[in-house]
Amino acid sequence: MTLRPILHDEPTDVERELLGSARLDAPSPVSRARALKTLGFLGDATATGADLAADPPTVASLAKWLVLAALAAAIALGAVAARRFSKTDDAERAAQQAGRLASAVGEDGAHRDAWMGVAPTDPAGSAAGSETTSLTVRPTARKTATGVAAPFDPGLAAEVASLDEIRRRLASGHAASSLRMLDAHERRFARPRLEPEAQLLRVETLVALGQVDAAADLGARLLADSPSSTYGQRVRSILAGRGGTGGINR
Amino acid sequence: MDGAGLTLEDGSMATREGAAAEAAIAKRFRTLADTHYDFVWRSLRRLGVADGDVDDGAQRVFLTALRKVASIRVGSERSFLFQTALRVASDCRRARRRRPEVPAIEEAKDAAPIGEELLDMWRARQRLDRILDGMSIDLRAVFVLFELDEMTMAEIAVLLGVPAGTVASRLRRARAQFREKAAALPIASRLQGGRK
Numbered sequence: 213m214t215l216r217p218i219l220h221d222e223p224t225d226v227e228r229e230l231l232g233s234a235r236l237d238a239p240s241p242v243s244r245a246r247a248l249k250t251l252g253f254l255g256d257a258t259a260t261g262a263d264l265a266a267d268p269p270t271v272a273s274l275a276k277w278l279v280l281a282a283l284a285a286a287i288a289l290g291a292v293a294a295r296r297f298s299k300t301d302d303a304e305r306a307a308q309q310a311g312r313l314a315s316a317v318g319e320d321g322a323h324r325d326a327w328m329g330v331a332p333t334d335p336a337g338s339a340a341g342s343e344t345t346s347l348t349v350r351p352t353a354r355k356t357a358t359g360v361a362a363p364f365d366p367g368l369a370a371e372v373a374s375l376d377e378i379r380r381r382l383a384s385g386h387a388a389s390s391l392r393m394l395d396a397h398e399r400r401f402a403r404p405r406l407e408p409e410a411q412l413l414r415v416e417t418l419v420a421l422g423q424v425d426a427a428a429d430l431g432a433r434l435l436a437d438s439p440s441s442t443y444g445q446r447v448r449s450i451l452a453g454r455g456g457t458g459g460i461n462r
Numbered sequence: 463m464d465g466a467g468l469t470l471e472d473g474s475m476a477t478r479e480g481a482a483a484e485a486a487i488a489k490r491f492r493t494l495a496d497t498h499y500d501f502v503w504r505s506l507r508r509l510g511v512a513d514g515d516v517d518d519g520a521q522r523v524f525l526t527a528l529r530k531v532a533s534i535r536v537g538s539e540r541s542f543l544f545q546t547a548l549r550v551a552s553d554c555r556r557a558r559r560r561r562p563e564v565p566a567i568e569e570a571k572d573a574a575p576i577g578e579e580l581l582d583m584w585r586a587r588q589r590l591d592r593i594l595d596g597m598s599i600d601l602r603a604v605f606v607l608f609e610l611d612e613m614t615m616a617e618i619a620v621l622l623g624v625p626a627g628t629v630a631s632r633l634r635r636a637r638a639q640f641r642e643k644a645a646a647l648p649i650a651s652r653l654q655g656g657r658k
Binding site: 224226227229230231232233234235236237238239243244246247248250251368370372373375376406 | 484487491495496499500503504507508516517520521524525528529582583584586587589590593609610640641644645647
């Protein structure tokens with residue numbers, strides 16, 4: 213038995229036309245491809261959704277991930293040995309390791325940044341003005357050399373995973389460690405796509421460490437940048453409740 | 463406390479597991495985006511996000527999904543995405559109210575020459591928006607999923623996480639509002655709508 217009734221037995225022409233007009237609601241293939249690319253899928257800006265959907269689970273991409281996993285295991289084992297002779301901070305080491313992983317699959321920062329719609333790192337700082345200030349990332353229409361859809365860009369996933377790890381660290385009461393990981397995170401992601409998230413986490417961490425003035429300063433800057441955003445509201449909320457946690461969670 | 467030896471082992475293990483987790487996240491997220499991007503985009507548009515904001519809105523939905531992809535239950539992806547789209551649509555509509563409105567039809571006219579039939583459809587789409595804008599978000603979501611996405615009430619109940627009876631009740635009220643407002647459209651609009 214179907215529960216599905218029709219709008220009513222004899223819809224008027226007006227009703228039919230109104231409902232039918234919703235057929236206009238569809239992303240254009242170009243817009244769709246750009247959005248998916250912006251979310252981390254590197255590929256041809258003009259590729260259609262079908263193109264993207266048909267390509268990904270190839271043997272080549274699977275092999276690439278297997279190689280990546282093997283490299284990660286080898287690097288991790290090497291890091292264990294090296295760590296015995298070094299006092300490098302664990303978060304810093306993780307950042308360096310991730311950088312090597314990225315290099316191993318050919319996703320260097322400049323290449324990735326080009327795809328993510330930000331200018332490559334410029335030592336002279338001339339590209340600073342071109343950096344997006346939006347909370348969402350805007351794609352560019354640049355293409356890969358091959359023009360072929362490529363696998364997921366590990367950068368955004370890595371950035372998310374890094375912030376989640378820091379958040380877990382902070383939640384488990386290790387604020388000092390969380391702060392070091394945030395420093396490492398900022399070095400690792402020179403062109404962050406989730407910068408407001410990281411800044412917000414830093415405010416929380418500073419509050420947890422009892423560095424209320426520093427937290428308030430940073431919070432004020434965030435509020436000035438985006439006073440009405442959800443981030444702004446969260447900054448106010450964190451700073452309003454700072455007395456309860458300050459200096460305790462180390 | 464970060465004991466030196468313990469931290470060493472913990473750190474290296476976390477990193478090794480982190481690489482595997484990133485690969486798993488990447489794979490699942492790609493499937494998620496490939497499968498549901500059009501649905502999310504369409505839902506945002508039908509939940510009241512202006513044409514010019516839908517791409518950004520869809521990005522926000524998927525960034526949220528990426529952040530939480532590890533905790534999204536298998537089989538609940540569509541539901542998670544729609545619930546997120548509801549929140550994003552709400553934010554977008556609030557932000558849009560603070561900006562001067564550019565009518566979508568004007569944007570379309572500026573963008574390219576447009577046929578009479580398509581122009582009529584754009585006008586009808588604007589009228590549909592106005593009618594939907596008059597509904598509460600709960601009614602609107604059910605109406606859109608049922609009438610425009612052609613989902614069953616059982617599917618909608620699962621998607622929204624509400625009882626089927628609630629879906630039926632909301633749908634009944636939403637339809638009543640839709641019919642009432644469609645009937646109240648200015649005569650010229652109705653003639654235009656019914657001339658084909």
